[in-house]
Amino acid sequence: xxxxxxxxxxxxxxxxxxxxxxxxxxxxxxxxxxxxxxxxxxxxxxxxxxxxxxxxxxxxxxxxxxxxxxxxxxxxxxxxxxxxxxxxxxxxxxxxxxxxxxxxxxx
Numbered sequence: 328x329x330x331x332x333x334x335x336x337x338x339x340x341x342x343x344x345x346x347x348x349x350x351x352x353x354x355x356x357x358x359x360x361x362x363x364x365x366x367x368x369x370x371x372x373x374x375x376x377x378x379x380x381x382x383x384x385x386x387x388x389x390x391x392x393x394x395x396x397x398x399x400x401x402x403x404x405x406x407x408x409x410x411x412x413x414x415x416x417x418x419x420x421x422x423x424x425x426x427x428x429x430x431x432x433x434x
Contacts, residue, residue, distance in 0.1 A: 328367050334360065338368045345372065345418060362422050369418055379412040381419045 328334065337353065341364070344351045353361045372378045381401045383394055398419065402410035411417070 328363060334364050337361075337364045341365060341368045342372070348416075365420055369420060372418075377415055379415050379417045381417060383419065383421045385421060385423045385425075 330338075341351060341353075353365060355361055366382075369378065369380050373380050379401060381398055383389075383397050399410060401412075402417070403413055405411045405413065
């Protein structure tokens, strides 16, 4: 990734908000690079060994069961009914949240 003024600002905001454990929502027009900035920054933090990244790509075919399974697959059992990342923090990156217009056939 080639750093620009905007990507540097977004990466700094993301890193700062993650460091204080605040939920973050990036929004903007399609194709401006939000996903690339987020994935790059999360990977840099993960490479330091302090983070487990869970990426969920939403689509019309995404079900709640599929979403839950995707999260649980990346976690370890801490106790019988408690899941987590032992000794690490977890970041869940949900890509492509949108509310598309209902088409003629109801999709």
